[in-house]
């Protein structure tokens with residue numbers, strides 16, 4: 001498996017959008033095609049590849065020079081539960097730390113809180129609804145003893 005950054009608008013970005021659509025949108029009766037993705041040009045896109053095939057993706061949107069918000073985390077249905085989600089987040093954290101980002105936040109689907117919890121993310125605040133389903137904010141500071 002290879003962890004790589006994905007260039008906005010590239011062929012790999014098209015694969016990323018297809019994976020996000022299948023895993024995050026279609027099950028909710030939504031489509032990524034209805035969304036304007038222009039803002040994502042300034043965000044960092046990452047993928048975990050098996051050869052040329054994209055198996056997991058995630059976006060890191062910079063909030064400041066040291067903070068990012070993770071978005072659109074998705075693992076292909078055929079490989080969920082085999083460690084790909086864990087692998088892409090671990091690679092991403094290492095990459096972000098090298099680029100000076102130390103504070104990570106995200107809005108986690110309640111169904112995925114246990115996944116992020118195992119990676120050292122903590123919940124903050126109360127549950128809220130986003131894209132019609134319950135979420136909670138989670139965060140992690142990189143470079144601390146429990147995260148390296």
Ligand SMILES: CC(C)(COP(=O)(O)OP(=O)(O)OC[C@H]1O[C@@H](n2cnc3c(N)ncnc32)[C@H](O)[C@@H]1OP(=O)(O)O)[C@@H](O)C(=O)NCCC(=O)NCCS
Pocket residue numbers: 023024073074075076079080081082083084085086087107108109111112113114115118
């Ligand atoms: C949630 C998701 C990202 C997890 O990725 P994954 O590749 O399936 O997870 P991994 O196989 O890397 O699991 C890593 C660990 O987390 C656990 N885990 C995985 N999914 C979990 C979940 N939904 N709830 C609780 N624990 C979970 C695994 O059991 C494993 O534990 P272990 O290290 O003790 O064996 C993936 O299943 C997915 O894309 N789901 C659908 C979309 C989604 O919910 N995205 C997140 C939106 S916030």
